Every structure is written in structure tokens, then in C-alpha cells.
Amino acid sequence: MLIAEARRMDISVAVLDPAVDAPCSALADRFICGGLDDPRAIARLVGCSQVTTYEIEHIDAAALQQLQCEGHRLVPDPRVLAVVQDKLEQRQLFARAGLPGPRFSGCTPADEAAPADFGFPCVQKARRGGYDGRGVVILRGISDQRIDRPSLLEQYVSIKRELAVLVVRAADGGMVSYQPAEMKFDPYSNICTHVIAPADLEPGIRAEAVRIAEAAVEALGGVGVHGVELFQTRDGRVLLNEVAPRPHNSGHYTIEACVTSQFEQHLRAVLGLPPGAVETLAAGVMVNLLGAPGFSGRTVVEGVRGALALPGVALHIYGKRHCVAGRKMGHLTAVAAGADAAMQHAQSAAASLVIRGENRVA
Ligand SMILES: Nc1ncnc2c1ncn2[C@@H]1O[C@H](COP(=O)(O)OP(=O)(O)O)[C@@H](O)[C@H]1O
Ligand SMILES: [Mg+2]
Incomplete structure (x- = not known):
């Protein structure tokens, strides 16, 4: 999704991914197949790029730091990755900054x-x-x-809602934030199933969520889009959970529902361009499309016609060739004038779709 936005602005993209048939390999101008923990593969990517950024935090941060010392431009600073890779270090940093957390x-x-x-x-x-x-x-x-x-x-926090705030931090330290969204999780697998944007919050909670999210990103010193995960507690507080310094699953809805998508924002920030408008155009509900249980193998997609017959529904199928139960295979977003209609259309669309492996497994 980042590559699609880059293409729209005529930016060439090289990518590093360990999977030889990774969906990004068909979209990027240059594809390097290699491990995210392989310093030589990382050096090849960084060496052919004017600026390097990341869409995942599990990368060899020491290798990135070394390349930065050699004069390559990496955004955000690899030290940001090094902090968020370690949940304990991350919590300690936020505690030192005086941010509320468990x-x-x-x-x-x-x-x-x-x-x-x-x-x-x-x-x-x-x-x-x-x-x-x-x-x-x-x-x-x-x-x-x-x-x-x-x-x-x-x-253990008694959670009323899980919230996410997308914070865009520019190279000069200026920040803009999208309205908080609500994330719903599957109670068994713990995978995020739905994102409702904007979240239905009292103004005080909304303002507190944005304040904490921006303070967390400031404490990290990141540049680009950040997905900041927060808990609204049953006793009316907002606590910081964790920060992902990259486009985030909770922000996919921005492609259809906002003036500027999170992917465009990330590119703008990484390239030193001004941030885009964060205004919401419509209520949006995003549903993650996970591999159906009981199947594995070559990806089969069923029910597209029924899903697209619903108003305001957009489908994103990632093109992963292999499907196993629970794997994130795509997402859909429904936009509407209100959150209830968006939720109804998103759920009907998701119910009509099946993404599964071609073989039944026991
Ligand atoms: N302190 C906590 N109290 C209650 N539930 C929690 C707590 N920390 C995490 N969780 C639950 O576990 C989920 C995953 O935790 P998180 O720290 O976000 O890890 P991950 O890197 O897997 O996203 C959260 O979204 C939330 O549902
Ligand atoms: Mg999390």
C-alpha cells in the first residue's frame, strides 16, 4: 500500500523481503530477497536508496545504525526501532517521560x-x-x-476500549494526528478484527488519547506515521500501550475515509515534505480478512461480487500466494455517513467473503 502511494507520486521504490514471492516483489521497481536480520541484504537495500524507511520493526537495528554512521539516510532514526523492538525498553522510556501506562x-x-x-x-x-x-x-x-x-x-488493565491514534511527525518535529479509532480484537487469537473510525468517545477521552499519543511520539523522536495503541480503562482513564513507528493496521481505513492516507503521510514525512490534511471524509470501518479456518494452501478468494455490491465497500486483497488459517490476507473498508451504516456494510461484506487455502486440513 506504501508502494502504491509512492507510484502515484512517481517515487521509485526498492524493497527487501524474505519471501521470494512477496506481494511487494511484483510492485516495486527493485526487489531484494533477503532476511530482515541479514546485514548484507540490508546494506544492499540501503546502498541503492536515497532514503530508507521500514514497515515492520523486526529488523536488525545495529546493521541500520552502522549504515547510518556511514552516511546513509534512514528515517526514522534506527535508534527508534531499537527502542520499540524491546517492549521493556519502550515501557521504561515512556515511564521516564511521565506517560500513563500499566x-x-x-x-x-x-x-x-x-x-x-x-x-x-x-x-x-x-x-x-x-x-x-x-x-x-x-x-x-x-x-x-x-x-x-x-x-x-x-x-492487568480492565479495558473498556482499545484505541489507536495515528500520529504523523515531520522531520522538523511538527505533529498532526488523526482522530482516535477503536480497535476490536478476537478474544481467542488476539488479532485485531475491526477498526472503527472515528471512535465514539467523550470529548475528554478523545483529547487525552491524542495528548498521550503525541507525547509518546515526541519522547521516541520518530519521524513518519506512528500507530499509537492505547487503552481506555473501565474507570475512565487513558493508558499508553505501545507505539509502532510505521503505517499501522489501525490506519488502513484512511485510504478511503480521510483526505490523506497514512501511507501518503509516511512518504511525505520521510521525504521531508509537509504533512497532508488529516480530516475525515466519512465514517469508516475496516475489517481484516484472515485466512479461513480448516484450510491451507494456494490462496482462493470467494464472494467478491457480493462484497462489492454493498455501498461504500472497498476491497484490498494483498496477493499473498499461500493462505493458512488466521493469516492476514487482505482487508476491506466500508465508508458511510455514520458509523452504524459503515459497520453494517462492512460486516455484510466480510460475511460474504471467504479467503482460504485450497486444501482442507484436519
Ligand atoms: N496490561 C494489559 N492488560 C490487559 N490487556 C493487555 C495488556 N497488555 C496487552 N493487553 C492485550 O494484549 C494485546 C496485545 O498486546 P500488545 O502489547 O499490544 O502486543 P502485540 O505486540 O502483540 O500487539 C493488546 O491489544 C490487549 O488486548
Ligand atoms: Mg499491540
Whole structure:
């Protein structure tokens, strides 16, 4: 989606991806197949680019830092990646900046007890490598199965809504933010299923979410789009969860529902151009299209006609050749004058669509 926006502005793109048949390989001007932890592959990408940015945070940050020292332009600064790659370091930075978040402490696989100051239930998170809820477990007692890696423990928050604020930070430090959106998660897989934008919030909560999100991005010193994840608690507070310094799943709706998409914003910021308008044109509901359970293999898409018959629905199929249950295969966005109509059309469209592997599995 970033490449599509770059093409619209006649910007050439080289990409690095470990999968030989990655969808971006067909779109980019130059495709380098290699690992995101492979310093030589990273050097090839950076070496052929005037400026390099990232759409994922799990990259060898030391290799990027080395290339930056050699004079290459990397935006955001690789130090931003190094901080967010480690959930404990990230929490410590935000705590030092005085931002509200759950209480937390570091823990090693040998630690048995819950921290004395918040006890059970608590949330254990792997410090590194987690995404989409993988690497996060809720511990209800001492005998619950734990993550066997360096991790952190967090106070369990009683969440009313999960919110996301997209913050665009320009190279000169200026910031603009989209209205907060609400993220809905599957309670079992922990994957984000829906995003509702704008979220239906009291003005005080909305302002607090934007204030905290912008302060977090300022503390990180990032440049580009940031997806800032927050919790609205049942007792009326807003707490910071985590920041992704890149276009974010919660911002896909901006392609159809806002004046400027998050992808264009990211490009503008990375290239030192002024930010675009963040105004909302319509209410938007985004649904992630996940690989259907019970199937695996070559991707099969069914029900497109029915989905597109619904008003205001746009379909994004990512072109991943292999489909397994739960894999993010695409998304759809429904726009309408109000959130209720957008939700209704988004749900009907998602119900008519099936993306699955061609083979049934047990
Ligand atoms: N302290 C917490 N209290 C309650 N639920 C939490 C807490 N931290 C995370 N969660 C739940 O787990 C999900 C994943 O956690 P997160 O830190 O965002 O990791 P990931 O990198 O997998 O997105 C969150 O979206 C939220 O639903
Ligand atoms: Mg998260």
C-alpha cells in the first residue's frame, strides 16, 4: 500500500523481503530477497536508496545504525526501532517521560512470583519478537504456563476500549494526528478484527488519547506515521500501550475515509515534505480478512461480487500466494455517513467473503 502511494507520486521504490514471492516483489521497481536480520541484504537495500524507511520493526537495528554512521539516510532514526523492538525498553522510556501506562517490571524465565505491587492476574509479554498478540499471555495464577524468554510483566488493565491514534511527525518535529479509532480484537487469537473510525468517545477521552499519543511520539523522536495503541480503562482513564513507528493496521481505513492516507503521510514525512490534511471524509470501518479456518494452501478468494455490491465497500486483497488459517490476507473498508451504516456494510461484506487455502486440513 506504501508502494502504491509512492507510484502515484512517481517515487521509485526498492524493497527487501524474505519471501521470494512477496506481494511487494511484483510492485516495486527493485526487489531484494533477503532476511530482515541479514546485514548484507540490508546494506544492499540501503546502498541503492536515497532514503530508507521500514514497515515492520523486526529488523536488525545495529546493521541500520552502522549504515547510518556511514552516511546513509534512514528515517526514522534506527535508534527508534531499537527502542520499540524491546517492549521493556519502550515501557521504561515512556515511564521516564511521565506517560500513563500499566505498572510493569522486567522478568526472566526463572522468576516465579507475580510482582508484589500488582499480583495476579497480570500480563506477561516477551520483550522481543512478538506481534498480533503472539508473545503476550495473561497469567491468572502461579501455575499458569509462562513465556520462556526474557519478558516483562504488566498489571492487568480492565479495558473498556482499545484505541489507536495515528500520529504523523515531520522531520522538523511538527505533529498532526488523526482522530482516535477503536480497535476490536478476537478474544481467542488476539488479532485485531475491526477498526472503527472515528471512535465514539467523550470529548475528554478523545483529547487525552491524542495528548498521550503525541507525547509518546515526541519522547521516541520518530519521524513518519506512528500507530499509537492505547487503552481506555473501565474507570475512565487513558493508558499508553505501545507505539509502532510505521503505517499501522489501525490506519488502513484512511485510504478511503480521510483526505490523506497514512501511507501518503509516511512518504511525505520521510521525504521531508509537509504533512497532508488529516480530516475525515466519512465514517469508516475496516475489517481484516484472515485466512479461513480448516484450510491451507494456494490462496482462493470467494464472494467478491457480493462484497462489492454493498455501498461504500472497498476491497484490498494483498496477493499473498499461500493462505493458512488466521493469516492476514487482505482487508476491506466500508465508508458511510455514520458509523452504524459503515459497520453494517462492512460486516455484510466480510460475511460474504471467504479467503482460504485450497486444501482442507484436519
Ligand atoms: N496490561 C494489559 N492488560 C490487559 N490487556 C493487555 C495488556 N497488555 C496487552 N493487553 C492485550 O494484549 C494485546 C496485545 O498486546 P500488545 O502489547 O499490544 O502486543 P502485540 O505486540 O502483540 O500487539 C493488546 O491489544 C490487549 O488486548
Ligand atoms: Mg499491540
